Amino acid sequence: MINTIIFDLGGVLIDWNPRYLFRKIFTSADEMEHFLTHICTPDWNEEQDAGRLLQEATDELVEKHPEYAEQIRAFYGRWEEMLGGTFDETVQTLKKLKESGQYKLYALTNWSAETFPIALSRYEFLSWFDGIVMSGEEKSRKPFPEFYTILLTRYQIAPNDSLFIDDNLRNVKAARALGIATIHLESPKQIETALQEYNVHI
Incomplete structure (x- = not known):
């Protein structure tokens, strides 16, 4: 029972869906999907879900992918727009x-x-x-x-x-x-x- x-x-x-935000940021759907699949990945996001600090995670990813620095910072900087x-x-x-x-x-x-x-x-x-x-x-x-x-x-x-x-x-x-x-x-x-x-x- x-x-x-x-x-x-x-x-x-x-x-909740990051695409609600990143459709505003990327002009190309393919580039957005590449970013969410290979840069700000679900696995990366789950590390923050498990307690890693947002700033630490953001800084590490910006260092690895400086060409996407603005978009990476938007992930948590504009997180509310994903709701x-x-x-x-x-x-x-x-x-x-x-x-x-x-x-x-x-x-x-x-x-x-x-x-x-x-x-x-x-x-x-x-x-x-x-x-x-x-x-x-x-x-x-x-x-x-x-x-x-x-x-x-x-x-x-x-x-x-x-x-x-x-x-x-x-x-x-x-x-x-x-x-x-x-x-x-x-x-x-x-x-x-x-x-x-x-x-x-x-």
Whole structure:
């Protein structure tokens, strides 16, 4: 019986995409994709999610790629422009779950501790969670097992009683390996149907 639901944030509740910013900076889509694939890569960004300081990461990358210095500095200098809003279907579902009072609700997110305060001030629904475990504070991140274990231990969550929702299949598989039920959310529109498969009715 599921009594605890754990949400990822970016890609599930919050629409974050660096392209929202870099489409304004690059005139060529191909050059933008090259930059996001080979310069400011997802792996590089995840190091900041896991606790590396933004300034340190920026300076190191500018030294390696001085020809992209302005664009690299924009990544965190204009980070807020990467926020595209929310996924209303999942936010409304979260609201219904909260109002039902039947479930404990947590967030498990890969997010820099330096940028997370922006999200906290912008999105009221972040206050609906019973707890948030954020990678930048813990100096670990998904998909590492110890990051999930922090949440489970801190809030005394039994894996067999919990359900984890993430848009990243890598992170879903890691949760599954720990005995947590999972939803790989490929579209926000599937959220309520996916929950019903676990007898989570709202």
